[in-house]
Amino acid sequence: MIYYCMDTIDEFLKNSNMPANASKAVRMREPLAKHTTFKAGGEAALWIRPNMIAEIFQQARIQGWPVRVLGRGANVVFSDNGFPGVALDTGGWSGVETFDQESGRIVFRAGTRIDRAVEMLAKHSFGDPDQEASCDVMGALLSFGYGGLEFLAGMPGTIGGAVYMNARCYERSIADRLVSVAIIDERLRHVTVPFRAAEWGYKRSPFQNRDILITTAEFSLYKKEKTALLADMEACRMDRERKGHYRFPSAGSVFKNNHAFGMPTGKIIDELGLRGHSHGGAMVAPFHGNIIVNAGGATATDIRFLVDDVAQRVRKSLGFELETEIVFM
Ligand SMILES: Cc1cc2nc3c(=O)[nH]c(=O)nc-3n(C[C@H](O)[C@H](O)[C@H](O)COP(=O)(O)OP(=O)(O)OC[C@H]3O[C@@H](n4cnc5c(N)ncnc54)[C@H](O)[C@@H]3O)c2cc1C
Numbered sequence: 342m343i344y345y346c347m348d349t350i351d352e353f354l355k356n357s358n359m360p361a362n363a364s365k366a367v368r369m370r371e372p373l374a375k376h377t378t379f380k381a382g383g384e385a386a387l388w389i390r391p392n393m394i395a396e397i398f399q400q401a402r403i404q405g406w407p408v409r410v411l412g413r414g415a416n417v418v419f420s421d422n423g424f425p426g427v428a429l430d431t432g433g434w435s436g437v438e439t440f441d442q443e444s445g446r447i448v449f450r451a452g453t454r455i456d457r458a459v460e461m462l463a464k465h466s467f468g469d470p471d472q473e474a475s476c477d478v479m480g481a482l483l484s485f486g487y488g489g490l491e492f493l494a495g496m497p498g499t500i501g502g503a504v505y506m507n508a509r510c511y512e513r514s515i516a517d518r519l520v521s522v523a524i525i526d527e528r529l530r531h532v533t534v535p536f537r538a539a540e541w542g543y544k545r546s547p548f549q550n551r552d553i554l555i556t557t558a559e560f561s562l563y564k565k566e567k568t569a570l571l572a573d574m575e576a577c578r579m580d581r582e583r584k585g586h587y588r589f590p591s592a593g594s595v596f597k598n599n600h601a602f603g604m605p606t607g608k609i610i611d612e613l614g615l616r617g618h619s620h621g622g623a624m625v626a627p628f629h630g631n632i633i634v635n636a637g638g639a640t641a642t643d644i645r646f647l648v649d650d651v652a653q654r655v656r657k658s659l660g661f662e663l664e665t666e667i668v669f670m
Pocket of ligand 1: 410412414496497499503505506555587591668
């Protein structure tokens, strides 16, 4: 692990024009296990959760810092050696940027929690997501909310992370309702990328493997009867609860599904008897073949080993090449 001296970090912060009240959101040698749902991995030289992510991203790049963008860390594993750069946590940049209630066009900031976003849409509750939700009083009295993203209820993560991953469940993807995405691109320009279906696919977005920052995402939603909306959201959350999603720290599904294999990856792993198979503190969930959990004290190395081991066993037994969904940073 490379550590930077205080002067270098101070210089970066000074040049970044971080407001004085943002200082609580800056930490040196911050354990990334605190910011990932797997609760594993080493330290970031610098972790920042600013309320101006675009500026910090641009400054870090200009000054030559390596940057990793972090939503809620629900799909990532950082190495035990940590990350010798800036972990830019988008959580301070959350909420609704614009909303046209007539057309159902809404622009969410990247750091908005997914579950909070769908809740807002159902209840017309558009306050600061990190504070007690303030309500659009007139909206709260209406019998409808806004549908289109309710299938994401209960999914950990942020809007930015979900767009980057093209998060998906119940046969639907976040891209299904996407209109455009605002990013800071590799040349540090603000660019709006319109949705083009050909660039999106199963858990694939045009932003993967690019050095960009998603700042906002615009969706096209539709009015939906509020009781039905809330019931659909509750059903999704209950289904996740029942499937054990929240029982242990994890990052959800480890491997992508592949229709060519004829069955879901979880079933393939189950049928090889790998549920409960473990390495160090990492374990194939006893209740789901495609989830690896931190059963206690798992390191990123344990997780990586187990992921590779499961993939190798599947390859040896069936000749299938599993593709990981989780991102090893
Ligand atoms: C219990 C559980 C259940 C889950 N179920 C599902 C599921 O059903 N379907 C599914 O698809 N996923 C699922 N996941 C995975 C995860 O919830 C999603 O992938 C989610 O979209 C990740 O969001 P995040 O903000 O935490 O992203 P992170 O994990 O923080 O980041 C993921 C990737 O996106 C990049 N990124 C994040 N934000 C930005 C940004 N603003 N700009 C540029 N890049 C960015 C990161 O650099 C990283 O490469 C589950 C996870 C858990 C823990």
